[in-house]
Amino acid sequence: MVEELTLLQLRILMCFLNAGPEGCSNSSLNKTLGIEKYTLSRVCLEMERMGLIDRSNIRRPVLTEKGQREAEYYAERMETAVSHLRYEGVDVATAKQDAYYWALYNSEETMDVIRATEEMYRIKYEMRSKNTFSGADLCKRMRDGTYSFPFLIYREHVKDGDVLSMGNVGFESPCTMTVKNGVGTLQLHTVKASVVSPRDGIRMQGKVQKLKYMQYGDYNTAEFVGDIVSIPAAALKFVNIGSGVSQILHGSVSIMVTVSVGTMNMPESVAVLTLLV
Secondary structure, three states: OOOOOOHHHHHHHHHHHHHOHHHOOHHHHHHHHOOOHHHHHHHHHHHHHOOOEEOOOOOOOEEOHHHHHHHHHHHHHHHHHHHHHHHOOOOHHHHHHHHHHHHHHOOHHHHHHHHHHHHHHHHHHHOOOOOEEEHHHHHHOOOOEEEEEOEEEEEEEEEOOEEEOHHHHHEOOOEEEEEEOOEEEEEEEEOOEEEEOOOOOOEEEEEEEEEEEEEOOEEEEOEEEOOEEEEEHHHOEEEEEOOHHHOEEEEEEEEEEEEEEOOEEOOOEEEEEEEEO
């Protein structure tokens, strides 16, 4: 990346990228940007110093290779920002205007989150006509990357008025799903859980020691690497709920969890892991 751009410099970069050399004469830039000639000349001179434009032909400057890379970098950020803002209900003109600021000032971490969210919007749109589908079907349509999803773990049967499994507090939320070449893996980070027994009021601490997941009619032992337990996304079954901005992809898989409490392991309990896309 070059030194930090100003808003006007970014607008000029986009003019070069979108209009091409023929549309980026000084007069065309003046008209498009609505700025004084001396202001344009001063800014272009600075951009030449930064290595972004070549002003060998003073009347018709062009992007350098470095300038082309920078323009494409910011164009992708702007396109992502506009798409996201439009989906959230922002009008076109405002979305395009605000996209300049998003492209300039959003961190890479923030842009990665927005890109992942945009990917989920795209997936929902593609899956809108399917009432049910598998996690494998979902991942085949997803681009490579790591995505975060909220989840809950429910008891198979309500116990003492509580529908949530102790395993629900035994994992860090949200979970992540890593997709590579159309194959996904759900990853849960185990943490120490502290709950109060509804029967005697005693606070108990424990940690998930073992997890099995249902796939193809059988329970399979999940892989543990340190505090991370992995489940193939193909084991999940999804239901399409709602439509438009209210659309939710509800995924679930039956699991069996073994939790340690002190020096003892609690009996293996059946639960349902659910996540929302």
